[in-house]
Each structure stands twice: as structure tokens, then as C-alpha cells.
Amino acid sequence: MKKQFFGQKRTMQLKHRIVRFVGVLLLEIVVVLSGLSFFFLDGAFGAVNDQQKSAFDNQAKNAVETVISALQANEERQKSGEITEQQARQIAETIVRDTRYNNGDGYLWADEKNGLCAVHMNKEYEGQMRYDVQDKQGNYYIRNLISAGDKGGDFTEFYFTKPGQDGVFKKRAYTELFEPYGWYISTGNYFDDIETSMAHNQQEQRRDGIILVVVSVIVGALNLVFMLRWSARLTKPIESVTERLVLLSEGDVHTPPAELVELQDETGRLTHACKTLIENMAGMISDVTQHLDHISKGDMRATVSYEYSGDFQPIGESVALIYSSLNETLRTISLSAEQVNAGADQVSSSAQSLASGASEQSSSVEQLADSVEKVEAAANQNAAGAQEVSGQVDLVAEDMNRTKEQMEMLNTAMDQVKETSSKIGEITSLIESIAQQTNILALNASIEAARAGAAGKGFAVVAAEVGSLASKTAQAVKETGGLITSAISAISEGARLTQTVSEMVDDSVEKTNAISAAVGEIEKACLEQAQELSRITQGLEQISSVVQSNAAAAEESSASSEELSSQAQLLYRELDKFRLASGTGPSGAERTDFGYGFENE
Numbered sequence: 001m002k003k004q005f006f007g008q009k010r011t012m013q014l015k016h017r018i019v020r021f022v023g024v025l026l027l028e029i030v031v032v033l034s035g036l037s038f039f040f041l042d043g044a045f046g047a048v049n050d051q052q053k054s055a056f057d058n059q060a061k062n063a064v065e066t067v068i069s070a071l072q073a074n075e076e077r078q079k080s081g082e083i084t085e086q087q088a089r090q091i092a093e094t095i096v097r098d099t100r101y102n103n104g105d106g107y108l109w110a111d112e113k114n115g116l117c118a119v120h121m122n123k124e125y126e127g128q129m130r131y132d133v134q135d136k137q138g139n140y141y142i143r144n145l146i147s148a149g150d151k152g153g154d155f156t157e158f159y160f161t162k163p164g165q166d167g168v169f170k171k172r173a174y175t176e177l178f179e180p181y182g183w184y185i186s187t188g189n190y191f192d193d194i195e196t197s198m199a200h201n202q203q204e205q206r207r208d209g210i211i212l213v214v215v216s217v218i219v220g221a222l223n224l225v226f227m228l229r230w231s232a233r234l235t236k237p238i239e240s241v242t243e244r245l246v247l248l249s250e251g252d253v254h255t256p257p258a259e260l261v262e263l264q265d266e267t268g269r270l271t272h273a274c275k276t277l278i279e280n281m282a283g284m285i286s287d288v289t290q291h292l293d294h295i296s297k298g299d300m301r302a303t304v305s306y307e308y309s310g311d312f313q314p315i316g317e318s319v320a321l322i323y324s325s326l327n328e329t330l331r332t333i334s335l336s337a338e339q340v341n342a343g344a345d346q347v348s349s350s351a352q353s354l355a356s357g358a359s360e361q362s363s364s365v366e367q368l369a370d371s372v373e374k375v376e377a378a379a380n381q382n383a384a385g386a387q388e389v390s391g392q393v394d395l396v397a398e399d400m401n402r403t404k405e406q407m408e409m410l411n412t413a414m415d416q417v418k419e420t421s422s423k424i425g426e427i428t429s430l431i432e433s434i435a436q437q438t439n440i441l442a443l444n445a446s447i448e449a450a451r452a453g454a455a456g457k458g459f460a461v462v463a464a465e466v467g468s469l470a471s472k473t474a475q476a477v478k479e480t481g482g483l484i485t486s487a488i489s490a491i492s493e494g495a496r497l498t499q500t501v502s503e504m505v506d507d508s509v510e511k512t513n514a515i516s517a518a519v520g521e522i523e524k525a526c527l528e529q530a531q532e533l534s535r536i537t538q539g540l541e542q543i544s545s546v547v548q549s550n551a552a553a554a555e556e557s558s559a560s561s562e563e564l565s566s567q568a569q570l571l572y573r574e575l576d577k578f579r580l581a582s583g584t585g586p587s588g589a590e591r592t593d594f595g596y597g598f599e600n601e
Helices: 002-079 085-098 141-150 191-249 266-296 310-575
Strands: 108-111 117-119 154-162 165-178 183-190 579-584 590-593
Touching: 002 085, 002 108, 002 165, 002 183, 085 108, 085 117, 085 183, 108 141, 141 154, 141 165, 141 183, 165 191, 183 191, 191 266, 266 310, 310 579
Parallel strands: none
Antiparallel strands: 108 117, 108 183, 154 165, 165 183, 579 590
């Protein structure tokens, strides 16, 4: 129950995850669509407000242009003589004073260039000079109106009274000049009227926004309910399959599979696959259980008839191979039992022969041991002689090594004498060079003394003496150099002879060492031979002991072979419990059982 509850909890979590995911997705869609709707709705109402503002401006402008058109028509009537100038003037004042628009709320007035109010619906303003009049913000609004009219028509803003209400209100006016009379025809709309219209639009905008939100919430709620029902329908088959797979993981292959879903989607295929899996597992386990029951009862004649599919096919092959292997193994054991029984008889007869030959081997081994002892004594005597020769060779080798060292010292001394002679030759060459330079200096000094005349006679004598000494020095140096060259040649010949003697001594040392090593190897071989003969003597003693043991073992083997024969009969009894599949056994005979005849014993 705990695992079923756990599986149900996981299914519910899957359902909740689906609902939560889709719910969040729907919420995001609703929020995004609502945001976009609010954005576009706000833009639409903003455009409406802008259009209304433009409509108010266009309305004022159209009203002024309409009145000016009427005034122009009236002016044409005067020019044509249809009416007098005074009549035309009165009609013009009436047109301006009585013209209304915007459901009667809009009116017009006319001002002259100097700021005189020519026509106004409120006759209190007519005839007033308003050029220097300011509104509550300090604007000279009449001047601004006249300036707008001079521009060919433009808008201005100012504060003015409103018919039927107390106080002043912000107003946006349009002014255009009617040149025949010099009238600046103006009209305007109050900002509070514009704001009232815009407030109405904002109210409609809020109402539409609320309707949009309510509709979005209702649609989202309906979608969420649909998702709950859909997710429950989607996860119910998965929950059933999960619970059944949990039972299968606990080893239950007998509980019926989950209810099938007859849909051509993943859930339908999942339930059908679960049913197929349960049936296949139940069939395979039942088949394996039957085969194991046959094997436990010793019946090896069954065959594998159940069809194992897919990756389970090796199970069927393995069961068939188990039958084949057990049949072959039991047949082999039967054959081995027969061979063991026959071998036991052979071991018994061989043991008797071994016992009779053991005494003869014992006497032969004792004679061989006596001969080996004599050879061992001779080997020990050879080893002693080799050891004495090795000592004499070692003394000669030591003398030769000392001679080698003295020759190496003599070679070193000859090399030093040769090097010193070379350095003396270099010094002689240097002295010779100095004597030549001195001779040249003496010659130069004689030349300079000759130039000096009587004053240089003493210096000339000295220069002649120095030149004579330089010549003698050069001659002595040449003779010394010749002697040194001869000495170096003699030293080189002595060094060569010394090197030759040294090489001969080295060769003698190597040969002496080789002789010493050979004698040592002989001594070592003699000792090893003596040791091997000693081990052979021990081995012969052991062989003698083994031969005696073999005699005793032969008797024991005879007794063991009788016991082995008894065990082979017991193995026959056990093999008679098995029934094998028909086929050729190891001995070549076709058989289905062993038939040793022990069933009823």
C-alpha cells in the first residue's frame, strides 16, 4: 500500500505539473494579451482624444471661415448695389453676433486693429477698448488675437468669462482677418468642454478595460477547468500503468495488467505495451519455473517450447543450453565412473608390482651413493689446488698494478717536462725578439748621434756597445733555441717509449687479471661441483627413503583402490536418479537413462 500510494503521489504530481505549467502559460497569455489590448486600447482612445481636440480646433476654424464667407457674400451684395453700405454693415454685425455652432454653445466676435470690440454677443463688450486688457495670467489676449489674424489665421489661448457661469475659464480661440471692415473675427472653445468630452472617453476606456479583464479571467478559468479535466483523463492511464509496474518491480506477475486505453496515442500504446510486458514476463517466469522443477527432479528430457522474444531470447537459449550441458555432463560423469572403476583395478595390480621393484631400487641407490662420495672427495681436492694457484696469481697481479701506477707517474712527469720545454722555447723566442728590437734601437741611436755631431759622440759609443750586446744576445738565444729544440725532440722520443712501455704493462695487467679471474672461476666451479655432489648424495639418500616409502605407499594404494571401487558403485546409485534426453552418450551408445539397476535396492 505504501508503494501504491507513492506511485499515486507521483502521478498526482505529474498532473499538477501539467496543470501548473498550462495554467502559468495561460496566465502569461492572458496577461500579455490584456497588456497588448490595454496598450492598443489606450492608443485608440488617445487617438480619439487627439481627434476630438483637432475637431474642436477645426470646428472653431470652420465657424470663422463660414462667417467670413458670409461676410464676403454680403460685401458682394453691397458692391452690386443690392443693399446700401449701412445695410451691409448692419447685416454683417448681425451675422457675427447671431451665428452659433456646437449646439448653440459656440459664438463669434469681432475686434478692430486698435483693440476696439466691434461686435460681440454680449453688447456690454461692444465699443470697449480692450487692446491693453489682460487675462488673469497677464496675457494681452486681444493683442494676441490681432497678431494671430495678421498671420492669416492662427490659434491663441487665454482666460475669459463663460456664459451662464461665474469666473473665468481657459479658452482656445481662432482668429482670422476680414479686411473690408478691418475686423478680426474670432471664436473659441473652452478647455473644460474639451476635457469633459475627454473624460467621457476615459470613462469608456476604463469600462472597456474592465470588460476585457473580466472576459480574460473567465476565459482563463474555463481553460483551467478544461485543463484539469484533460490532465486527469491524460494521467489516469499513466497512473494505472505506474501502479502495475510498481507491482511488477516487487515481483508480482500474476495481477492482471492495467486497463487498456483504446486510443491511437501514447497513452494507448503505453497501456498495450504494459499488457504485453506483463504477459511476456508471466509466460517466461512460468516456463523457467517449470524447467527448474524438471531439473530439481532429475528429469533432463524436457525441451524449451516457449518463444522468448527480443532481448529475452538468450534466456530460452540459456535454458536449452543448461539441459544440453547437464545431459552431457551427467553422461561424462557416468563414463568417468566406469573408467574410475576400471582404473582402480589397474592401480591395485600396479601397486603390487611397485612394491616388488622397490627393494631392487634401494640396493642400486646405495651403490650409486658410494661412487658419488668418492667423486666429491676428488672435487674438494681440486678446489684446494685451484685456491692456492689463485693466491699466487693475485700476488703477481698486485705487482703488475704497482708497476702500472709507476709508469703512469712517469708518463705524467714526461708530459710536464715536455710542456716546460715548450714554455722555455717560447721565452727564448721572446728574448730573441727583444734582442732584435734592441739592435734596431741601437742603430737608430747611432744615426741620431751622427746627426748631433760632436755632442753625440758619447751617445754613439753607448749605442755601439748596446748594438754589440744585442747581437751577442741574439746569437746566444739562437744557440739556446737549438739546444732546446734537441731537448724537446729527445723528450718526445722518451715520452713515446714511456707510453709504449706503459701500454705493455697495461696489457700484462689485463692478462694477469684474466688469469686470476679464470683461476677464480675454476676454484668456484670446483666448489660448486663439490656442493652439487653433496646435494646429489643427499638426494640419493632421499631417493632411498622415497623408494622405501613407495613400497609402503603401494600397499596403501592397493587398499585405496578397493575403496575407490566402492565409491564408484555409490556414484552409479546417484546417477540412476537422473533421466536424460535421448541421444548418444560419451561412450557412443544411445540411451535415456543409466540403467545400473540400483533403483530397487
